[in-house]
Amino acid sequence: MTKHIISHLDENTPYINEERIATLKARIEKDFDRETASNLIQQLNDLNEFELGQFLIQHEGLNGHWTHEVVTWDVNHPTKDLKNTLEKCLFEKLPATLATRQRFHIFQQALEPLLEKNTVFASIPSGYMSELLLLNREKLKDTQLIGIDLDNNALKGALTLAEEKGIADNLQLIHEDAWNIQLQEEIDVITSNGLNIYEHDNDRVIQLYQKFYNALKTGGTLITSFLTPPPTLSPTSPWKMEKIDLASLQLQKVIFIDILQAKWSSYRSVELTTKQLEAVGFKEIELIYDDAYLFPTVIAKK
Secondary structure (H helix, E strand, O other): OOOOOOOOOHHHHHHHHOHHHHHHHHHHHHHHHHHHHHHHHHHHEEEEEEHHHHHHHHHHHHHHHHHHHHHHOOOOOOOOOOOOOHHHHHHOOOHHHHHHHHHHHHHHHHHHHHHHOEEEEEOOOOOHHHHHHHOOHEEEEEEEEEEEOOOOHHHHHHHHHHHHHHHHHEEEEEOOOHOOOOOOOOOEEEEEEEOOOOOHHHHHHHHHHHHHHEEEEEEEEOOOOOOOOOOOOOOOOOOOHHHHHHHHHHHHHHHHHHHOOOOOOOOOOHHHHHHHHOOOEEEEEEEEEOOOOOOEEEEEEE
């Protein structure tokens, strides 16, 4: 299988937003009426005023760096000034942002009690390994940490974060496609976020879960997540609309569907995800929902 990063264009892609914007504008003008197109193009121009927006325009998804920035953002203690209203919405208001950040904290809550001496943790894909590396430093010193990612920049970011935490000696980094890992019953806990939401092929998702199952020791734990379908796509959508700001939801649609046609659109039901995990042998499957039921966390045992 050809190795390619499915969540975003890789670091070798030329960063030429002018060309990308021209392409997006041409499509928008073709697909929408004049007034709507004008409004969408204004939003596109607003996106291009700040770094996260520029990255989304060019790369069509989030990488390890921007995922780390979004999930660790603290609205009460911002680390930078936000340039415009659209950037503030991306960091603080969009339903997907809020669900992703809550998912991050749910992962951490699930991981904390599993930090036992000589335990082996793997993050696949690693990203910056924020869920793990930002946990209790003293407990992490007694564990072995493995990060696997196809994006070299993500691995570099994980190493830098581990060095900042003083636990780089515990960290092993592997540059590999998640579907190609050859680990066999070596890992106690696997965390995985951000692959299945970009993969439309259900068989490929099952193959991914099989790789995780094979890598885990008997009794090991998988902590993963998935996107549930919105009500517009499924009459059985679990979304809690009373927990979602509708104006922010509409803006999210405008940015990621109408303008960017973003890659992360592989929605799956609770029933399908459960069946996929059970198909490879996982049991004791537990679901923990974010407030709006957009981005559930799954904890499963081998």
